Amino acid sequence: xxxxxxxxxxxxxxxLKPEERAPQxxxxxxxxxxxxxxxxxxxxEAAEIGAMVTIKTTTGRSITGKLVAINPKYEHDFGEPVPxxxxxxxxxxEMLETLDGDING
Amino acid sequence: MVSSNDKSYTAVMARRAxxxxxxxxxxxEKFIIDGIAFDYEKMMEEVGYxxxxxxxxxxxxxVGNTPLVELKNINRLIKKIAPxxxxxxxxxxxxxxxxxxxxxxxxxxxxxxxAQKLGYKGVIAATSGNYGAAVASQAAKRxxxxxxxxxxxxxxxxxxxxxxxxxxxxxxxxxxxxQLTVGPELFYYTLLLLExxxxxxxxxxxxxxxxxxxxxxxxxxxxxxxLTGRYPDAVVVTHAGGGLITGTAxxxxxxxxxxxxxxxxxxxxxxxxxxxxTDFNKKYFTTGHTGFGIPFAVYPDRSxxxxxxxxxxxxxxxxxxxxxxxxxxVTEMLANLEGLQRGPAGNTxxxxxxxxxxxxxxxxTIVVNETEYTGAGKLPSAQLTFAxxxxxxxxxxxxIKEDIPGKVIAIPEHPxxxxxxxxxxxxxxxxxxxxxxKRENRSQFTETELRFLEEDLRASRNExxxxxxxxxxxxR
Numbered sequence: 001x002x003x004x005x006x007x008x009x010x011x012x013x014x015x016l017k018p019e020e021r022a023p024q025x026x027x028x029x030x031x032x033x034x035x036x037x038x039x040x041x042x043x044x045e046a047a048e049i050g051a052m053v054t055i056k057t058t059t060g061r062s063i064t065g066k067l068v069a070i071n072p073k074y075e076h077d078f079g080e081p082v083p084x085x086x087x088x089x090x091x092x093x094e095m096l097e098t099l100d101g102d103i104n105g
Numbered sequence: 106m107v108s109s110n111d112k113s114y115t116a117v118m119a120r121r122a123x124x125x126x127x128x129x130x131x132x133x134e135k136f137i138i139d140g141i142a143f144d145y146e147k148m149m150e151e152v153g154y155x156x157x158x159x160x161x162x163x164x165x166x167x168v169g170n171t172p173l174v175e176l177k178n179i180n181r182l183i184k185k186i187a188p189x190x191x192x193x194x195x196x197x198x199x200x201x202x203x204x205x206x207x208x209x210x211x212x213x214x215x216x217x218x219x220a221q222k223l224g225y226k227g228v229i230a231a232t233s234g235n236y237g238a239a240v241a242s243q244a245a246k247r248x249x250x251x252x253x254x255x256x257x258x259x260x261x262x263x264x265x266x267x268x269x270x271x272x273x274x275x276x277x278x279x280x281x282x283x284q285l286t287v288g289p290e291l292f293y294y295t296l297l298l299l300e301x302x303x304x305x306x307x308x309x310x311x312x313x314x315x316x317x318x319x320x321x322x323x324x325x326x327x328x329x330x331x332l333t334g335r336y337p338d339a340v341v342v343t344h345a346g347g348g349l350i351t352g353t354a355x356x357x358x359x360x361x362x363x364x365x366x367x368x369x370x371x372x373x374x375x376x377x378x379x380x381x382x383t384d385f386n387k388k389y390f391t392t393g394h395t396g397f398g399i400p401f402a403v404y405p406d407r408s409x410x411x412x413x414x415x416x417x418x419x420x421x422x423x424x425x426x427x428x429x430x431x432x433x434x435v436t437e438m439l440a441n442l443e444g445l446q447r448g449p450a451g452n453t454x455x456x457x458x459x460x461x462x463x464x465x466x467x468x469x470t471i472v473v474n475e476t477e478y479t480g481a482g483k484l485p486s487a488q489l490t491f492a493x494x495x496x497x498x499x500x501x502x503x504x505i506k507e508d509i510p511g512k513v514i515a516i517p518e519h520p521x522x523x524x525x526x527x528x529x530x531x532x533x534x535x536x537x538x539x540x541x542x543k544r545e546n547r548s549q550f551t552e553t554e555l556r557f558l559e560e561d562l563r564a565s566r567n568e569x570x571x572x573x574x575x576x577x578x579x580x581r
Contacts (some may be wrong), residue, residue, distance in 0.1 A: 006489035015285070015294055022114055022290050029288055029382040035293065037284045039276075057281040058302045059227060059250040061302070076269040076482035086500050088434060089441030092520065096182055096442070097197030 002051060003070045007042045010072040011055055011065035038063060039072060114481035117296050125410060128299040128306035130223050133411040141545065142557035144413055145419075149355075153316035153414070154215060156359055160320055162218045166246045167528065169320050172199045173328040173472070178442040183306030184461045186521045193338065195458050197473045198325055203445050205242035205274065206478025208237065208321055212309060213239035214319035220305035221247045227304040231295040231409060233257065233268045233343075234392045235477055240307045241278035241526065251280040252304065254295045258286045259385045266491050267391045267450075270482030287385045292409055308410045309348055315414040318352020319359060324473060325472050336362035338469040341455040345397035346367035346425070347405060347417035353474050354420035366422045370457035371398035372427040372450075374510045386495050389429050389488040393450040398424075399528075403536040404544075418534055418562050425525035427456040428508040430516040433485040435459060435523070449485055451477035460525045467519045489514070497534040534562045535572050548573055 003009050016034040017023075024029050038064065040055030047053045054064045111117075119530045127131065136148045154162065163169040163268075176195045184192040191563070201294050203210035207303035213230075220228050227250030235251035244251035254274045257268045264284075272282045283298070285291050299306055308314060340357065342350045354367045370392040377384040379396040388394065395521060402421070435456040436449040448455075455473045462471055464549040481487060483494045489499050505524055507515035517523060539559075542548045550558065 009191050016114060016288075020114060021288065022293065024287055024380070025290075025376050025466065026381045029380055032286070032382055034294075035258075035286045036292050037258075038281065040281075047400070057328075058276075058279060059252055059281045059302070061281070074269065074273050074481075076264070076266040076273070076297055078481050078484055079266075079487035082486050082489045084501055085433065085437055085485055085489065088437040088516075092182065092438055092442055095185065095520070096178060 001070055003042050003067060005042055005045050008039065008071050009042045009053070009055060010037055010039045010069040011053060011063065012037050012068045013063070013065035030067050031076055037068065107253055112297060113469045114290065114293055117379040120300070120360065121296060122411065124300050125306065128304070129308060129311060129410060130305070131311070136412065138557070139551055139553040141541065143561065144193050145416065146414065147315070149414060153312035156319055156323060156356070159215055159316050163211060163317070163320060164213045166214050166243055167204050168214045169324065169508045171202045171324070173197070173505050174199060175488065176443050179438065179459070181209050182442065182520060183459060184467070184516065185462045189466070190467055191463060192454070192467045193462040193471050194471040195264065195455070195462055195473060196329065196332070196337070196473050197455065198265060198321070198475060199445070200288045200321070200451070200475040201478045202253035205238040205278070205559035207239060208318065208349065208475045209234070209236040209239035210242065211317040211321055212236065212288040212314035213243040213317070214309065215245050215313040216240065216305075216307040216311060217243035217249060219313045220307060221249060223305065225303075225305035226250060226309040227252065227302060229254065229295060229298055229302065229304045231291055232309060233271065233567050234560045235271060236309055237271055237282075238274035238278065239279070241275040241280035244280065245278045250304070251278070252283060252298060252302070252383070253280050254283045254291060254298065255285065255410050256287060256291045257284040260382050262288055263296050265386060265391055266482035266487045270480060281421045285384045285572050287380065289380050293410065298389065304411065308408070309346055310410050310413040310415050312414040315348055315352045315355070318348060321474060322353040322356020323360045324356075325353070325474060326357050326362040326365070329470065329472060333470055336365050338364040338465065339368055339461065340474050341368045341370055341454040341458045342474050343393040343419065343451060344421070345392045345394065345401070347413070348406070349475065350420055353416045361515070368457065368461065369398070369417065369421045369424045369532070370454045371395045371424075371426055371523070372432060372453050373428055373508070387497070389492050389514065390432070390450050390453070393453040395426060399533065400507040402533045413436070416561060418530070418537060419560065421530055424527055424528045424530050424533065425457050425460070427453060427525055428504045428515070429510070430508060430514045431523055432456045433489065433514070434517045435502070436547070438520070445476065446479055447476040448479055449483065451475045453554075456523060457525050459520070459523050460564045504557075534564055537562060538569070538572050539576050542573070542576060547578055
């Protein structure tokens with residue numbers, strides 16, 4: 001896929017390589033780089049995913065990094081229906097309705 | 106001026122004080138009395154704003170004056186399961202009705218107002234929480250640029266759903282969102298951005314931010330007086346960085362509610378390392394948990410400003426922990442019995458309040474001091490779907506006995522299973538001293554420093570001296 005100048009895109013930059021990380025970082029985190037993603041408008045005429053590009057962010061900063069997404073989608077959602085949660089409301093309403101019942105039963 | 110060309114971790118951290126001075130506009134040095142001792146109240150008075158001024162600033166951007174409601178159905182349920190004569194009434198301060206959906210608007214309102222007054226062109230906040238959206242929203246209203254720096258992904262680019270949602274909210278308010286992988290170097294990168302842009306550091310921990318929360322405590326006291334004729338017996342506060350408890354308690358005192366107990370509540374995530382790449386996505390609460398709550402209480406000045414205005418041990422009467430499963434259960438309860446879809450992190454304090462109501466007398470009152478907006482990424486269904494993908498066991502069961510952070514999330518089978526794990530405040534006070542002694546590499550303190558410690562730990566001289574002796578014996 002080709003991104004064109006002015007497209008809303010996301011880039012990625014390595015901020016610290018594993019060996020440059022802070023001394024207090026735990027061992028597992030020390031094995032991996034500190035990386036950053038940020039979105040903005042593509043300044044290059046055209047670019048493919050993986051290319052080094054420059055973007056202008058909404059605050060007007062120019063940043064250069066690897067193109068990782070074009071028109072990036074929000075991926076988070078409401079999740080699936082969770083069986084362990086679905087019945088809680090009904091259970092509690094029933095408890096309230098059973099005014100004099102043995103609620104521990 | 107030190108050269109800003111060297112962008113290595115050590116070089117930037119060495120420029121920290123200078124970058125901060127320029128980005129916060131506070132000369133913290135002037136409040137230092139002697140060694141570790143500094144004049145906290147003087148700092149709050151001189152650089153914070155008066156309660157009246159804060160109210161005015163917040164009303165300009167529709168922040169505050171949120172409803173306080175009695176949770177009548179939950180209270181009926183509590184009465185049914187409480188021992189005879191027990192079952193305090195719970196009231197909820199619906200902070201989700203603030204512009205960006207949480208109490209964080211109170212903090213952001215004052216910070217952004219102050220940034221504008223000082224002539225900054227933009228604001229930066231390092232936060233993965235609701236504070237990002239709050240700063241972005243306030244910056245939008247005041248016409249300032251805004252950058253939010255989030256810790257968002259693990260090394261596999263798996264984003265925490267709740268943090269992704271908060272990032273979306275920030276972008277909706279026009280902010281630039283910088284998303285990082287796991288690591289405490291978030292602070293390092295924020296310093297670089299502050300240096301590059303010359304923007305204001307809208308820290309969560311400045312005196313402005315904390316002054317912004319005082320109105321919350323003040324409103325709770327006055328609203329409860331109107332509703333019930335007296336101040337509440339207890340206010341339960343979700344505790345993470347310490348700003349909410351500090352500001353709320355200060356506001357309660359300013360209103361005259363000096364007998365109200367201030368109880369901190371956090372989600373129990375002990376055992377999971379906050380800076381660990383592998384543990385990062387084993388947590389289904391991104392705030393209000395022990396990973397912030399304990400470290401920030403025992404060493405407040407670990408924050409992004411030289412002297413943290415949030416000092417929880419000055420105000421916390423009791424500290425209790427609840428489990429992830431309990432808070433998800435109570436989040437369902439709030440939606441289904443009270444028609445309020447909120448949280449989940451903000452419902453940490455509600456969960457603790459339910460457990461505490463069961464042990465308190467029926468004529469007593471408890472206020473839960475916040476709620477937060479919810480939706481995609483934040484809902485229990487979103488977090489538990491993610492938890493299952495990450496291999497967690499999610500089950501109905503005893504929420505405390507069966508809970509194992511990072512492995513098992515047990516959702517209660519019955520409301521009577523809602524309980525708390527006591528975490529003695531005294532333990533945190535001792536840890537505060539232990540860390541202080543280690544950092545300072547000395548256990549002798551001057552008279553002025555000891556007086557400061559009495560205030561910062563709200564402890565007597567005797568207690569402090571005894572704890573220091575105890576620590577000394579333990580390390581010998």
